[in-house]
Amino acid sequence: MNQKINAKAQKYAENWLPIKSIMNGAIQLEDGNNVTGIKISPKNIFILDDQSRDNVLFNLRNVYNTIDYEFWIIVADRPVDINVYLSQLQLLYNDISAPAMRKLITQDINKANLFMGKEIGVSDTEYFLLFKDKRPEIIQKRIQQLIGNFASSGLYARQVSNDDLRVLLEGFLNGGVRTEFGTVFGL
Numbered sequence: 683m684n685q686k687i688n689a690k691a692q693k694y695a696e697n698w699l700p701i702k703s704i705m706n707g708a709i710q711l712e713d714g715n716n717v718t719g720i721k722i723s724p725k726n727i728f729i730l731d732d733q734s735r736d737n738v739l740f741n742l743r744n745v746y747n748t749i750d751y752e753f754w755i756i757v758a759d760r761p762v763d764i765n766v767y768l769s770q771l772q773l774l775y776n777d778i779s780a781p782a783m784r785k786l787i788t789q790d791i792n793k794a795n796l797f798m799g800k801e802i803g804v805s806d807t808e809y810f811l812l813f814k815d816k817r818p819e820i821i822q823k824r825i826q827q828l829i830g831n832f833a834s835s836g837l838y839a840r841q842v843s844n845d846d847l848r849v850l851l852e853g854f855l856n857g858g859v860r861t862e863f864g865t866v867f868g869l
Contacts, residue, residue, distance in 0.1 A: 700712040700713060701851075704844050704847050704848060704851075705844060706844075707841050707842050707843055707844060707846075707847070708821070708847075709847050709851070711814070714816045715814045715815065715816050716814060716815060716816065716818075716821060717812055717813070717814045717847075718812065718813070718814075718821055718825070718841070718842060718847075719753070719754075719810055719811045719812035719813055719825070719828070719841075719842055720810070720811050720825060720828050720829060720832070720839040720840060720841055720842060721808060721809070721810050721839065721840055721841075721842050721843075721846055722809040722810070722811065722832055722837055722838070722839045723809075723837065723838040723839070724807055724808075724809060725738075725836065725837055727739070737836075738835055738836055738837075741834060741835035741836070742835050742837075744831075744835075745828075745831040745832060745834075745835055748831065749828075751813055751815075751824070752813065752814070753811055753812065753813040754810075754811070754812045754813070755809070755810070755811055756809075756810040756811075756812060756850060757807060757808070757809055757810075758807070758808050758810070758849070758850060758853055759805040759806070759807055759808075760805060760806050760807075760808055760849065761804070761805050762804045762805055762806045763804075764794055764797070764798065764804050767794065768791065768794050768795070768798075771787055771790055771791050771794070772791065774787055775787045775788065775791070808846075810842060810846070810850065811828060811839075812842070825841050829841075
């Protein structure tokens with residue numbers, strides 16, 4: 683028995699989401715709210731001396747304590763292709779004649795190849811602080827305050843881009859797996 687599939691009758695997760703569009707660094711929802719926020723560049727505080735690390739943590743606590751609205755902190759891993767980095771290391775190796783430098787570069791190449799061979803691969807961790815509001819002036823004020831407050835803690839932050847938001851949504855909808863194919867229908 684051959685059954686025809688009515689594409690409009692299909693139920694997709696995207697149909698249940700109240701998303702109207704993604705533009706201007708915000709997810710525009712059907713109820714008029716905009717979900718937006720900032721992307722915070724990571725900083726390894728564990729390589730800092732004790733006092734500097736304590737200062738960063740104290741300042742971060744102050745930043746979070748000043749936020750008086752609902753927000754979400756999202757940590758996402760994004761795969762990174764290190765083939766370009768490996769190529770640059772190989773070029774550097776070919777240009778250097780000092781044995782000690784060549785040995786260091788060889789160690790870096792071997793370590794990078796070790797990561798490439800692992801099942802997990804190489805990923806970059808990204809940090810986001812998102813919130814929602816309907817009023818554009820409030821959104822911009824919050825974004826500027828967040829960027830300034832994180833800067834006072836020694837962290838660089840910027841407003842999320844449309845691409846950042848699409849990658850976050852794709853990660854949630856696909857269980858963290860990036861898809862490179864079109865829509866698949868089950869028969």
